[in-house]
Ligand SMILES: [Fe+2]
């Protein structure tokens with residue numbers, strides 16, 4: 001498994017589900033509500049799993065992909081985007097399914113999510129594929145899918161994150177992890193053994 005492929009596949013599924021809604025019979029409110037609920041659960045569990053398992057590793061290893069100024073800017077922007085998508089989902093839930101207000105909020109969620117996925121694919125996923133080993137990408141995939149699978153049926157309560165606080169918390173984790181990694185490499189070099197495990201992550205530097 002590979003976390004970058006799993007995120008990419010789920011983005012494709014999100015695009016498909018917005019397209020289903022666009023084509024759905026407008027008088028089938030029950031069907032619209034069911035498809036929207038399933039999509040809203042996917043949007044939130046996907047965003048939360050990225051914040052828990054993917055972005056911290058991106059902060060640790062990333063270099064700032066494509067048009068991103070830096071990894072920190074990539075992640076700060078991504079957390080802001082997640083909050084905007086959460087706000088649009090909340091707005092949809094405040095309206096009757098199929099009403100003008102509901103459709104406006106659903107389209108708003110689609111716009112924010114489309115912009116975010118494009119950026120995430122162009123910057124974050126591309127950067128991570130360059131920097132992380134397949135072994136680490138597998139480990140993150142397992143954690144990501146475990147969390148999502150546990151929450152898939154009922155969803156998870158959306159919680160906005162302050163982008164700066166998120167960055168402060170995980171940037172310090174990143175320093176700690178990098179220091180641990182450097183120590184592990186130093187010990188391995190001193191013992192003449194190659195480092196193993198998910199901590200041996202950089203394929204280039
Ligand atoms: Fe994503």
Ligand SMILES: [Fe+2]
Nearest residue numbers: 047050078120
């Ligand atoms: Fe995301």
